[in-house]
Amino acid sequence: MSAPRVLVLAKAPAPGRVKTRLCPPCTPEQAARIAAAALADTLDTVTTAAAGSRVLVVDGDYPAPxxxxxxxxxxxxxxxxxxxxxxxxxxxxxxxxxxxxxxxQLAVDHLDAARRLLGTAGGPDAVLGPATDGGWWTLGLRDPGHATVLRTIPTSTATTGRRTLAALRRRGLRVHLMPRLCDVDTAADARAVATLCPPDSRFARAVAAELPLPAPVAR
Structure with a gap:
């Protein structure tokens, strides 16, 4: 079996098209710069990790590494x-x-673990990384043809991850659950995830520079 291919699904970070739930407190331009930093850090991590090949699956115009x-x-x-x-x-x-x-905040270790699990004889048929909002942050498939189940699962809901897991298991797949991670959707998410990234990462620096501080509570 070949080494796994890693796919990064992304949207070009154009103002008004990405991270709209950061607005407010961000302006569309600030939100786009935060999104650009998140994407750049993600691509750096995937580039560093072992993979058979890497594909940027993009909505819009964005250069791949x-x-x-x-x-x-x-x-x-x-x-x-x-x-x-x-x-x-x-x-x-x-x-x-x-x-x-x-x-x-994705680490090379996350991708290496998925690669080893899917590349090991007798290992799981799928790996699924649940997200704290009820969705999922990664899906790995020994046979990518099983991804057809995703067409009928509602996305961006509190049950998306649970429904995805159930659909995979109904196909008879053995699924290994990866660590739960937080997606960046809201300002609170961005601040929390920034603390999990290296201080000199693009994302941590972008959040510090672009995300306005919460207004002080009146007393």
Whole structure:
């Protein structure tokens, strides 16, 4: 079996199109700079981790790092875009691990663990990383064809992760749960995740520079 392919599903960080739940307190431009930092840190981590190949699956125009492939997202719903990312990069005998751009605290160890699990004979058929908001931050599949289940699962809900796990198990897959991580959606999320990143990371610096401090509580 080939080493897993890593897919990063991302949206080009243009003002008004990314991290809109940060507005307010951010302006659209500030939110876009925070999103750009999250994406850049994520790409750096994936570049450093071992992988058979790396693909940036992007909505919009954003340059992939050297050595990466680029694929345009395809589909109307997020579920379709996720499923199509797996389908459009599928190679027989090659597992795939998909992550988004909303967990800049992602570490190489997370990806190495997924790679080892999917590449080990007798290991799980899938790895799923639950997110604290009820979704998931990563899905890895020994056979990417199983990603078709994502087309019918509502996304961005408090039950998305649970429904995804149930759908995979209904297909008879053995699923290993990865550590739970926090996605960056709100200002509170951004501040919490920044504390989990190295202080000199792009994301930590962007949050410190771009995210306005909460207003003092009146007494």
């Amino acid at each position: 050297p050595g990466w492939a680029t694929l345009t997202q395809r589909g109307d719903s997020l579920g379709d875009r996720l499923a199509n990312a797996f389908a459009d990069t599928r190679t027989t005998g090659t597992p795939a691990v998909l992550i988004g751009m909303d967990t800049p």
